[in-house]
Amino acid sequence: DGGITQSPKYLFRKEGQNVTLSCEQNLNHDAMYWYRQDPGQGLRLIYYSQIVNDFQKGDIAEGYSVSREKKESFPLTVTSAQKNPTAFYLCASTLRQESSYNSPLHFGNGTRLTVT
Amino acid sequence: GQQVMQIPQYQHVQEGEDFTTYCNSSTTLSNIQWYKQRPGGHPVFLIQLVKSGEVKKQKRLTFQFGEAKKNSSLHITATQTTDVGTYFCAEPITSGTYKYIFGTGTRLKVLA
Numbered sequence: 001d002g003g004i005t006q007s008p009k010y011l012f013r014k015e016g017q018n019v020t021l022s023c024e025q026n027l028n029h030d031a032m033y034w035y036r037q038d039p040g041q042g043l044r045l046i047y048y049s050q051i052v053n054d055f056q057k058g059d060i061a062e063g064y065s066v067s068r069e070k071k072e073s074f075p076l077t078v079t080s081a082q083k084n085p086t087a088f089y090l091c092a093s094t095l096r097q098e099s100s101y102n103s104p105l106h107f108g109n110g111t112r113l114t115v116t
Numbered sequence: 117g118q119q120v121m122q123i124p125q126y127q128h129v130q131e132g133e134d135f136t137t138y139c140n141s142s143t144t145l146s147n148i149q150w151y152k153q154r155p156g157g158h159p160v161f162l163i164q165l166v167k168s169g170e171v172k173k174q175k176r177l178t179f180q181f182g183e184a185k186k187n188s189s190l191h192i193t194a195t196q197t198t199d200v201g202t203y204f205c206a207e208p209i210t211s212g213t214y215k216y217i218f219g220t221g222t223r224l225k226v227l228a
Binding site: 031033035040041042043044045048050056058090092094096102104105106107108109110 | 147149151157158159160161164204206208210213214215216217218219220221223
């Protein structure tokens with residue numbers, strides 16, 4: 001079955017450590033996204049990538065980094081520079097369609113990161 | 117950053133009552149998508165509206181796109197406990213970029 005896999009589901013880290021969240025999709029989607037969700041809050045865009053080897057900053061990119069070396073993979077690194085890293089991180093993907101109809105986002109199950 | 121506003125932020129209803137959430141933008145939307153996120157889960161796509169004044173129905177859910185394409189609504193008739201979750205609207209932006217901006221969301225609780 002096609003889908004998006006995020007791992008791990010729960011992640012605990014000490015303050016000052018970098019941590020990388022995995023996101024893999026086998027949907028053959030071009031575009032991939034990372035969103036952050038805080039309790040009771042909406043989704044805020046961290047980074048997105050429209051094609052391999054290219055990515056753009058979203059609204060809250062500071063303290064995060066990404067890479068897109070393969071179409072299927074879009075890992076997110078939460079660096080020690082991120083002041084409030086504890087949150088729910090969601091990865092999503094979609095086909096790029098240059099028309100009035102935009103294909104929907106498919107989300108992974110998310111990773112809950114806790115930094116103490 | 118760019119954001120689409122949703123109201124209300126929270127809504128508690130008795131099972132069987134109706135529920136409506138509204139999505140408003142200061143700019144004209146090319147189209148709009150709606151998602152549902154169950155507690156502890158991830159957002160799941162519900163529907164997309166493209167045309168001005170468009171109305172679409174999915175069983176007890178009715179989605180509308182404003183005539184000026186600056187607002188949208190989701191109405192649930194006779195809520196059930198399975199409707200619990202957070203409902204988000206999202207605006208796909210494809211001019212010069214390809215990203216999706218989410219509304220602030222409306223959290224629905226249904227009391228049995």
